[in-house]
Amino acid sequence: MKYFENISDIVVELSEESFSSVIVWGYPEFVSLSLLLALCYASPRQERRFPDDFLFGTATASYQIEGGWNADGDTYNNYARDVEMMRELGLDAYRFSLSWARILPNGLANQINEPGVEFYNNYINEMLKYNITPMITLYHWDLPQKIQDLGGFLSPIFPEFFEDYARVVFERFGDRVKHWITFNEPREICYEGYGSSTKAPILNATDVGTYMCAKHLVLAHARAYHAYDKDYRSDQGGVCGITISVNWFGPLTDSEEDNFAAEIQRQAEWGIYAEPIFSEEGGFPKEFAERVAKNSEEQGYPRSRMPEFSPEEIEFVRGSADFFGLNHYTAFLISAAEHKQWYPMPSLYTDTDVGTYRPPEWASAASSWLKLAPNSIFNALTHLRNKYNDPVFYITENGWSQPPGSGLEDDDRITYYRAALNSVLDSLEAGVNLKGYMAWSLLDNFEWMEGYTERFGLYEVDFESSEKTRTPRKSAFIYKEIIRSRTIDPEYEPPTRTMWIDEGH
Numbered sequence: 001m002k003y004f005e006n007i008s009d010i011v012v013e014l015s016e017e018s019f020s021s022v023i024v025w026g027y028p029e030f031v032s033l034s035l036l037l038a039l040c041y042a043s044p045r046q047e048r049r050f051p052d053d054f055l056f057g058t059a060t061a062s063y064q065i066e067g068g069w070n071a072d073g074d075t076y077n078n079y080a081r082d083v084e085m086m087r088e089l090g091l092d093a094y095r096f097s098l099s100w101a102r103i104l105p106n107g108l109a110n111q112i113n114e115p116g117v118e119f120y121n122n123y124i125n126e127m128l129k130y131n132i133t134p135m136i137t138l139y140h141w142d143l144p145q146k147i148q149d150l151g152g153f154l155s156p157i158f159p160e161f162f163e164d165y166a167r168v169v170f171e172r173f174g175d176r177v178k179h180w181i182t183f184n185e186p187r188e189i190c191y192e193g194y195g196s197s198t199k200a201p202i203l204n205a206t207d208v209g210t211y212m213c214a215k216h217l218v219l220a221h222a223r224a225y226h227a228y229d230k231d232y233r234s235d236q237g238g239v240c241g242i243t244i245s246v247n248w249f250g251p252l253t254d255s256e257e258d259n260f261a262a263e264i265q266r267q268a269e270w271g272i273y274a275e276p277i278f279s280e281e282g283g284f285p286k287e288f289a290e291r292v293a294k295n296s297e298e299q300g301y302p303r304s305r306m307p308e309f310s311p312e313e314i315e316f317v318r319g320s321a322d323f324f325g326l327n328h329y330t331a332f333l334i335s336a337a338e339h340k341q342w343y344p345m346p347s348l349y350t351d352t353d354v355g356t357y358r359p360p361e362w363a364s365a366a367s368s369w370l371k372l373a374p375n376s377i378f379n380a381l382t383h384l385r386n387k388y389n390d391p392v393f394y395i396t397e398n399g400w401s402q403p404p405g406s407g408l409e410d411d412d413r414i415t416y417y418r419a420a421l422n423s424v425l426d427s428l429e430a431g432v433n434l435k436g437y438m439a440w441s442l443l444d445n446f447e448w449m450e451g452y453t454e455r456f457g458l459y460e461v462d463f464e465s466s467e468k469t470r471t472p473r474k475s476a477f478i479y480k481e482i483i484r485s486r487t488i489d490p491e492y493e494p495p496t497r498t499m500w501i502d503e504g505h
């Protein structure tokens with residue numbers, strides 16, 4: 001039985017618990033939903049504020065914005081304008097990634113491309129001049145060709161190559177950069193790259209590719225983390241974590257079967273990367289690993305298609321992160337029996353064997369996978385907080401796409417951001433240790449397989465112009481006001497269409 005002193009605490013709890021178990025402080029009788037809602041609306045709503053030290057930022061990735069692939073090197077030529085945009089928005093932080101190949105052209109650490117290092121030095125220094133905290137991702141999907149030729153993430157040597165690269169980066173930039181993210185979205189690297197055909201390198205290895213990649217990626221992450229911890233942290237004083245794509249997967253119904261199916265989906269989508277690092281036990285998530293082993297046996301494989309970690313590897317990986325970065329965009333409802341798709345070959349999705357569903361009333365973005373799902377940030381963060389013993393979190397990506405030519409009045413995006421940031425406030429009020437939020441994205445960019453057909457920018461980019469002109473959308477003004485006031489005013493309308501830089505930024 002739980003007692004509450006504030007109505008707001010009850011509201012938070014209500015999203016996690018069934019209504020009938022809630023008892024109002026001082027009145028130990030059950031209360032109906034209608035009474036509770038009446039109380040919420042009748043009491044004057046306190047202004048909800050983001051903490052002063054909460055980092056508001058935006059995110060990008062090298063391959064999606066830099067251009068200049070064959071130069072000694074767009075942002076590559078326009079970085080000063082991009083930092084000016086960060087100042088216009090009043091950002092506290094900026095998350096971006098390094099191009100491994102721009103620093104180490106053949107992937108290995110024997111040959112460093114000094115002009116590439118200088119580009120990143122200038123970029124970082126320009127941010128620091130205006131008190132914008134750089135948050136760097138070491139790997140956001142652009143692998144040097146030679147590392148791919150050597151087997152990419154399927155090679156057991158991959159973790160060594162990654163550690164060598166990480167050391168060069170810590171050495172060259174760690175005096176000024178204090179927030180490190182090893183990998184962006186292991187699921188997209190491993191499932192989409194090695195377990196399906198939606199991202200490079202598109203290998204025909206769906207049965208084992210995802211799981212082999214997962215093991216090597218997690219070991220590579222841990223090697224970079226330990227290198228930082230042992231040899232750089234004492235001088236540089238920064239933090240090192242990983243960014244995992246965490247969409248929310250809740251049960252379609254309250255049945256035990258659907259609840260278990262949702263858990264299996266969570267384990268397959270992000271548990272295989274998060275569990276080895278953040279759980280107390282370490283290693284791959286138990287129920288899903290058992291399922292893959294059973295399926296493998298039935299399919300005639302001599303051993304599980306999912307590799308194991310040795311006890312030493314489990315210890316090495318366990319606890320190897322100072323924070324949990326999550327890219328969060330949407331949610332899915334999971335069913336044990338309905339809405340299933342057929343997959344022709346053994347793969348992660350024949351292993352999960354669940355159905356996914358989104359109600360038609362959830363608004364759709366330009367990206368087929370992206371829908372506005374209610375409370376999904378709150379659901380994901382409170383679940384992870386409980387599961388992994390209250391880690392520090394950063395939301396390292398969250399955003400909304402529109403088709404090209406949608407113009408500057410991006411009201412759908414504004415609706416999405418306000419809903420997301422209200423869910424962030426709910427999470428903070430529930431005690432989640434969330435330190436920052438990075439909107440995806442600062443500017444329109446190259447959206448992987450979808451090219452330039454999906455636009456995520458707070459700033460529109462005119463890709464036809466030689467200067468690649470950047471113009472703030474309405475959402476940029478709304479985000480700027482949220483950052484300035486540390487509150488979300490649902491009525492706020494920007495007074496002008498002119499961006500300015502506040503004094504002191």
Ligand SMILES: C[C@H]1O[C@@H](Oc2ccc([N+](=O)[O-])cc2)[C@H](O)[C@@H](O)[C@H]1O
Pocket residue numbers: 061064184185188245247327329330369397440447448456
């Ligand atoms: C728009 C950004 O998307 C990030 O990647 C994904 C991929 C798939 C999903 N999903 O829910 O299915 C979410 C995010 C990526 O990190 C970033 O680079 C952008 O492309």
